[in-house]
Amino acid sequence: MVDDIPVGKGAGSSFGDEQAPTKLAVGHPDDAKPLDERLVSKAWAVRKTAFEELIVIISKFDKGTSNQIMNEHAAKWKKYLEEPNPGAMEKVLECFHAYIDKCAPALLGSMQNSVYVSVIDKCLGAAKPNLKIKSMECMLLLFEVSENFTDETLDVLQA
16 A cells, blocks of 8 residues: 555655764864965855854944054955955955045055945846945945045046
């Protein structure tokens, strides 16, 4: 009879007798590396958590900060904003927003033209609506905080 045939894993097995995995999930090998290396890791999940960590660090600074960490990352935002993974890009934009909010206007002014192309091409042109919104917020905040809208900036935006 059909009612006597076990369903699922074949004859003699019953539901719920599956064994739990014997190995625990182990993190990525890059997780133990310094933050600067994790921010550019090949694994998008590692990059994502690294940007979450950087957000926490930057959020502790006062507005108008120009310290070693802010100076160190100023030249790296162009690369960060070319993130290929949409999930990690969301964290990059959140971190960039925090960076802009806490950064000294002079430091922002010195690096703003280098990030426009990445923000416009990768972020504003993204398929994910949330990325478009976050990138627009970053652009507006960047103009507001840096107060540095030069002819060079206009040329970059027109290109």
